[in-house]
Amino acid sequence: MSDGGYYLKVIPFRDVKIPILLQNQNGPCSLIAIMNVLLLKRHIHINHQQTSFISAKTVLEYLANYLFEQQQQQKRSEDDYDANYAQNVNDALNVLRHMDTGLNVNVRFNGIQKFEFTRECAIFDLLNIELMHGWLIDPVKERELYDLIGDKGYNEVIERYRCPLTERFLRENPTQLTDYGLKRLEETLKDNQLVVLFHNNHFSTLYKFNHRLFLLVTDQGFIDQTNVVWETLDNTRGNSLMCDGQFRNYRERVQLQRNEEQDEQLALALQQQEGYHYNDRHYQQRYYNTKNYYDDQMESSCCILL
Structure with a gap:
């Protein structure tokens, strides 16, 4: 991120190249x-072939246009169009203009989608x-x-319930993620579902793929580093894999590439040593026998290291 804007990184997602926004240490993670x-949902499109950087003003314009498109779709699809929706869109735009400095949320401890209602949280509903x-x-x-604080918001707990029980809970879960909470996220999200996750005082893009949860690396x-996309x-x-x-x-991918390179080097060494050609059946059999022996040695070494 530079002053007033964001760098783009193009990643593969569902067989399509899509640009994502990156941030530095102090970037507005919610936006x-x-x-x-x-x-990633392809609701907004950026021509990454023309630019690798996007200004904060342009980001807000993209989001504003998307909100207005949603408003027009609701007008066309619902006979009982809610007149308050237009006001909600205007309120959302005002919130967006200030989101470049961050977003405050107040979680409740009894549900993965339980937050104290604020104008900031309402913008997520408008954006679907x-x-x-x-x-x-x-x-x-x-x-x-x-029973004591399950339905309470974090701010209320800090102000009114500073007992040993709550202090222990807050102290033992400093990253704002519990084993039970992670289990509920794993059970609730469907495969290929994209959401925003509040975790460790940070907003991240969360995706479920093949029954596993992944955070987008921004x-x-x-x-x-094109090989680092998800975590x-x-x-x-906090033990995670890139x-x-x-x-x-x-x-694992790096190791696979190394093994392929080692296979090629082994084949070349045999060919140079004994003058065999790769399409020679005798050479192929000797190559695979030697390769299997080599793989067995590597596996034994790995077992010893483990």
């Missing part, structure tokens, strides 16, 4: 997460984007705590 969801979090209290294992530091979200300890655009673990 970026919203924009990236709409880009689901906002979720995983900072939940387990109603079975933590019944006493759930850190500008990865702008030139796994499968535990609350994945490429096909959701393959980045390290």
Whole structure:
């Protein structure tokens, strides 16, 4: 991100090249997460072949145009068009203009989509984007705590319930994600569903693919690393794996490429040593026998390392 704008990174998504917005350490993550969801859904299109940078003003124009399109569609599809919708759109535009400085939300601890209602949260409904979090209290294992603050907002808990029970809960879940909350996210999201996740004081684009959860990597530091696109979200300890655009673990892909290079080097060495040609049946058999032996040695080495 530069002053007043965002760099773009083109990633593969569902067999299409799509640009996403990147951010630096101090970037407005809520606006970026919203924009990236709409880009990945192909509701907004940016011609990435003409530019690798987009201004903050242009981002707001894209979102404003999308809101007006949604408004027109509602007018055409509903006989009982809500006249308040136009006012809601105007309110949303005012919120968007200030989202480049951040967005405050107040979670409730009894549901992944439970937030205290604010104008800021209402914008997600207008954009047809689901906002979720995983900072939940387990109603079975933590019944006493759930009964005490389960339906309360975070701000209210901080102001009125500073007891040892709540202090322990907040202290033990500093990343704003619990095991129960992660489980509910995994159970609720459908495959190929895109949402915005509030987690660790950050808004991220969350996607479910092949029964696993992935966070879109938007850190500008990865702008030139085309193999780093997604980050796994499968535990609350922060242990994650980087994945490429096909959701393959980045390290596994690097190892696969190395193995292919080693196979080629092995074949070349045999050919140079004994003068065999690759299409020679005897050479092919010798190559595969040697390769299998080599693979067995590599597997044994891996087992020892593990």
